[in-house]
Amino acid sequence: MPHTQLHALFSLFLLLAAAKIGEEVFIRLRQPGLVGQILAGFIIGPSLLHWLQPSGTLDFMAEIGVIFLLFETGLETQPEELLEQGTLSLAVAVLGVLTPLGLGWWFARSVGENPITARFVGTLLTATSIGITAKVLADFGATRSRFGRVILGAAVLDDILGLLALSILASFAAPHLKLTNIAFTIGFVTVFFILVLVLRRAAWPRLSPRLGRLRAGSPVWAFSLVLLLGFSAMSAYIGLAAIIGAFLAGIFLSETESAGQPLRQRAEAVSSFVVPFFLADIGLRVNLHDLISRHALFLIAALTLIAMFSKLAACGLAALPLGRRDALRVGLGMIPRGEVGIVVADQSLRIAAIPREYYSISIAMAVLTSIFGPILLRLALKQDAQPARESSAARA
Amino acid sequence: MPHTQLHALFSLFLLLAAAKIGEEVFIRLRQPGLVGQILAGFIIGPSLLHWLQPSGTLDFMAEIGVIFLLFETGLETQPEELLEQGTLSLAVAVLGVLTPLGLGWWFARSVGENPITARFVGTLLTATSIGITAKVLADFGATRSRFGRVILGAAVLDDILGLLALSILASFAAPHLKLTNIAFTIGFVTVFFILVLVLRRAAWPRLSPRLGRLRAGSPVWAFSLVLLLGFSAMSAYIGLAAIIGAFLAGIFLSETESAGQPLRQRAEAVSSFVVPFFLADIGLRVNLHDLISRHALFLIAALTLIAMFSKLAACGLAALPLGRRDALRVGLGMIPRGEVGIVVADQSLRIAAIPREYYSISIAMAVLTSIFGPILLRLALKQDAQPARESSAARA
Numbered sequence: 001m002p003h004t005q006l007h008a009l010f011s012l013f014l015l016l017a018a019a020k021i022g023e024e025v026f027i028r029l030r031q032p033g034l035v036g037q038i039l040a041g042f043i044i045g046p047s048l049l050h051w052l053q054p055s056g057t058l059d060f061m062a063e064i065g066v067i068f069l070l071f072e073t074g075l076e077t078q079p080e081e082l083l084e085q086g087t088l089s090l091a092v093a094v095l096g097v098l099t100p101l102g103l104g105w106w107f108a109r110s111v112g113e114n115p116i117t118a119r120f121v122g123t124l125l126t127a128t129s130i131g132i133t134a135k136v137l138a139d140f141g142a143t144r145s146r147f148g149r150v151i152l153g154a155a156v157l158d159d160i161l162g163l164l165a166l167s168i169l170a171s172f173a174a175p176h177l178k179l180t181n182i183a184f185t186i187g188f189v190t191v192f193f194i195l196v197l198v199l200r201r202a203a204w205p206r207l208s209p210r211l212g213r214l215r216a217g218s219p220v221w222a223f224s225l226v227l228l229l230g231f232s233a234m235s236a237y238i239g240l241a242a243i244i245g246a247f248l249a250g251i252f253l254s255e256t257e258s259a260g261q262p263l264r265q266r267a268e269a270v271s272s273f274v275v276p277f278f279l280a281d282i283g284l285r286v287n288l289h290d291l292i293s294r295h296a297l298f299l300i301a302a303l304t305l306i307a308m309f310s311k312l313a314a315c316g317l318a319a320l321p322l323g324r325r326d327a328l329r330v331g332l333g334m335i336p337r338g339e340v341g342i343v344v345a346d347q348s349l350r351i352a353a354i355p356r357e358y359y360s361i362s363i364a365m366a367v368l369t370s371i372f373g374p375i376l377l378r379l380a381l382k383q384d385a386q387p388a389r390e391s392s393a394a395r396a
Numbered sequence: 397m398p399h400t401q402l403h404a405l406f407s408l409f410l411l412l413a414a415a416k417i418g419e420e421v422f423i424r425l426r427q428p429g430l431v432g433q434i435l436a437g438f439i440i441g442p443s444l445l446h447w448l449q450p451s452g453t454l455d456f457m458a459e460i461g462v463i464f465l466l467f468e469t470g471l472e473t474q475p476e477e478l479l480e481q482g483t484l485s486l487a488v489a490v491l492g493v494l495t496p497l498g499l500g501w502w503f504a505r506s507v508g509e510n511p512i513t514a515r516f517v518g519t520l521l522t523a524t525s526i527g528i529t530a531k532v533l534a535d536f537g538a539t540r541s542r543f544g545r546v547i548l549g550a551a552v553l554d555d556i557l558g559l560l561a562l563s564i565l566a567s568f569a570a571p572h573l574k575l576t577n578i579a580f581t582i583g584f585v586t587v588f589f590i591l592v593l594v595l596r597r598a599a600w601p602r603l604s605p606r607l608g609r610l611r612a613g614s615p616v617w618a619f620s621l622v623l624l625l626g627f628s629a630m631s632a633y634i635g636l637a638a639i640i641g642a643f644l645a646g647i648f649l650s651e652t653e654s655a656g657q658p659l660r661q662r663a664e665a666v667s668s669f670v671v672p673f674f675l676a677d678i679g680l681r682v683n684l685h686d687l688i689s690r691h692a693l694f695l696i697a698a699l700t701l702i703a704m705f706s707k708l709a710a711c712g713l714a715a716l717p718l719g720r721r722d723a724l725r726v727g728l729g730m731i732p733r734g735e736v737g738i739v740v741a742d743q744s745l746r747i748a749a750i751p752r753e754y755y756s757i758s759i760a761m762a763v764l765t766s767i768f769g770p771i772l773l774r775l776a777l778k779q780d781a782q783p784a785r786e787s788s789a790a791r792a
Binding site: 005006008009010012013016017020023024027028033057060063214215216217218219221222223225226229230232233236237242265266267268269270272273 | 409419618
C-alpha cells in the first residue's frame with residue numbers, strides 16, 4: 001500500500017472522528033455542534049496537539065464539504081416562506097447587513113488597515129447563521145412564532161446578501177476597484193437567482209416525474225448531484241463563489257422528493273460525511289500564534305462586540321413594529337455568525353490579499369458570536385416561556 | 397476563483413454526468429450499469445473524445461469511491477446466509493478461484509511473462525462480481541432459488557478469496573517471494589475477519605442502542621463513517637488493501653439500522669455520489685493504444701475465454717450435486733468479473749511491477765465477461781422460466 005494513501009486515509013479518519021466527538025460534546029453542553037467541530041480541528045491541529053497538519057487531501061474534502069453545506073442550506077430554504085413576513089424580514093436583513101458592513105469597514109480603517117482588508121472585515125460581519133438560531137428557536141418551540149419567522153426569513157435573505165458581498169469581494173482580487181465588475185457580479189447573481197426561481201416553478205414540475213421513470217438507481221438523486229456540481233462549476237466559471245451555485249442548486253431542488261423521501265435525507269447522509277471536514281479543517285488551519293498577541297486579542301474582542309452590537313441594534317430597530325420584547329429577540333437571534341461568515345473568511349484567505357492573522361481572528365469572532373448569541377437568546381426566551389405556549393397554540 | 401478549483405469542479409461535474417448517462421443507457425440495453433459507467437469514462441477520456449484527462453482530484457475521488465463500493469458490498473453480505481448452502485457454496489468458490497488462478501498463471505507464463513505478471517493475471521481472474529449476477533437473478537426472481545443461493549454464497553466467498561489473493565500480491569511488491577509475508581497476510585486477514593464476526597455478534601448489539609442515545613445528528617451513521625475510515629486506514633497500515641477494511645466494516649454493520657432505516661440507504665446516497673468516479677475513472681485511464689495492437693487483442697480474447705471457461709467448468713463441476721441444469725446455471729452465473737477484478741487491476745497498477753498495457757487489457761476482460769456472462773445466464777434461465785415460478789412459490 002503506498003505511503004501517501006495510508007497517510008490520506010489516516011488523516012481522514014482522525015479528522016472525522018475528532019469532529020464527530022467535538023460535535024457530540026458541544027451539543028451536550030447545549031452549545032452549537034458546528035463550534036464543537038471547529039474546535040476539534042483546532043485541538044488536534046498544529047496549534048495544540050500536533051496530531052494532524054493541514055494537507056491537500058483535507059483541503060479538497062473541505063471544499064466538497066462546504067459545497068454540500070451550502071447545498072443543504074439551500075434545500076432548507078423555501079423562497080416562498082420569505083414572503084410570509086416579507087417586508088419586515090427584508091427590513092431586518094438589509095439593515096442587519098448594512099450596519100455591520102459599515103461598522104466593520106469603519107473599524108478596520110480606523111485601526112489602520114488598507115481598504116481591501118477593511119472591505120473583507122465588513123463582509124465577514126454580514127451574515128447570520130441560519131442553522132444555529134433555528135436550533136435555539138426549535139428548542140423553545142418558537143420556530144413558527146411571528147418573531148421566529150421574521151428571524152428565519154431575514155437570516156436567509158442576509159445569507160444571500162452575504163454571498164453577494166463575497167462575490168463582489170472576490171471580484172476585487174484585482175487591487176483597483178472596478179465598478180463594472182461589481183455591476184457584472186450583481187447582475188450575474190440576480191439573473192442566476194431569478195432563473196433558478198423561474199425554472200423551479202416552470203420546468204422542474206414537468207421534468208421531475210420524467211426523471212422518476214429512468215431505470216438507473218435513484219435517478220432523482222443522481223440528477224441532483226449532477227446539477228449540484230454543474231451549478232457550482234458554472235458559478236465558479238462566471239466568477240462567482242462556487243458555493244453560490246451550490247446554494248442555488250439547493251433552492252432549486254428544495255421541494256423535491258426521491259423515491260418518496262425528501263431529497264434532504266439523502267443530502268444529509270452525504271453532508272454528515274463531508275461537512276465535518278470543512279468545519280474541522282477550519283480549526284486545523286487556525287493558528288494559535290495569530291490569536292494570542294495583544295493586538296489579536298484586541299481585534300477579536302472588538303470585532304466580536306461590533307458583530308453583536310451591530311446586529312442587535314440594527315435588526316432590533318428594524319423589528320420594532322413587533323413590539324419591544326420581540327424586537328429584542330429578533331436582534332439577539334441575528335447575532336450568531338456561522339457558516340457564511342466562516343465561508344467568507346475561508347474564501348478570502350484563498351483569493352484575496354488579506355493579512356493571514358485575520359483568518360484566525362475571523363474564525364474566533366464567528367465562534368464567539370455563535371456561543372454568546374444563543375446564550376443571550378435563551379435568556380430572553382426564558383424570561384417568560386410565552387413563545388413556547390404561543391407557538392404550540394399556533395400549531396394546534 | 398482560483399483556476400485549479402474551477403478545473404476540479406468542472407472535471408467532477410463532467411465525469412459524474414457522463415457516468416450517470418452511461419449507466420442509464422446500459423441499463424436500458426439490459427446490460428450492467430457498471431459497464432456503462434466505465435465506458436462513459438473511456439469515451440470522454442484521452443482515448444476518444446479528449447474532454448477530460450486523468451487527474452489527482454479524480455484519482456482521489458475514485459479512491460473514496462472504491463472504499464464505498466466495497467463498504468456497500470459488505471453491507472449486503474450476511475455472513476450467516478453463506479452457511480445456508482455452505483458446503484456447496486464453499487466448493488464452488490474454492491474450485492472457482494483456484495482454476496482461473498492456475499489457468500491465468502499458466503497462460504501468462506506460457507506467453508513469456510515474468511512470474512510477477514503471471515501471478516497478477518491469475519489473481520485478476522479469480523473473483524465473480526456479486527452485483528452483476530445478483531441483478532440478473534433478481535430479474536428472473538431466482539435470488540431465493542437453491543442455485544441462486546449457491547451462486548450468491550460462492551460469489552461472496554470468492555470476493556473474500558480474491559481480496560486475500562490481492563493482499564498476497566501486494567506483499568510481493570518486493571520482487572522476491574517471501575513465504576513469511578504470505579503467512580502474515582493470510583494470518584492478518586483471518587484474524588481481522590474473525591474479530592469482526594465475533595465483535596459483530598458480541599459487542600455491537602450492546603453498543604448500537606447506546607449510540608442511538610447520542611445527541612449529535614444521526615449518531616449511528618456518524619459512527620459507521622468513522623468505523624469505515626478507521627478500518628480502511630488500519631487495513632492499509634497492517635499492509636492489506638484498504639478496501640479489505642472497508643469490506644469488513646460493511647459486514648460488521650450489515651444488520652444495523654439508523655433512525656429506523658437500514659444503514660444501506662444512507663450508504664447508497666453516498667455511493668451514488670462517489671462510486672461513479674471510481675468506475676468512470678477506470679475508463680478514463682484505459683489507453684486505447686494499449687488495446688488495439690494485434691498482441692493486445694490476442695491477450696484480451698484469450699483472457700476473456702479463459703475467464704469464462706475456467707469459471708464455467710470449475711463451478712459447474714462443483715455444483716453437479718444440484719443436477720446438470722442448475723450446475724450449468726451456477727457455472728454461467730459465476731462468469732462476470734466486475735468490482736473485485738477491476739479493483740485488483742487498479743491496485744496492481746499502483747503497487748506492483750506489471751506492464752502498463754495489462755491494466756487496459758484487464759479492464760477489457762472484466763467488461764467483456766460482464767457483458768457475455770449475463771447474456772448466457774439469461775439464455776439458460778429463459779429456456780424454461782421455471783426458476784421464476786419456483787421462487788415466487790417459495791416467497792408466497
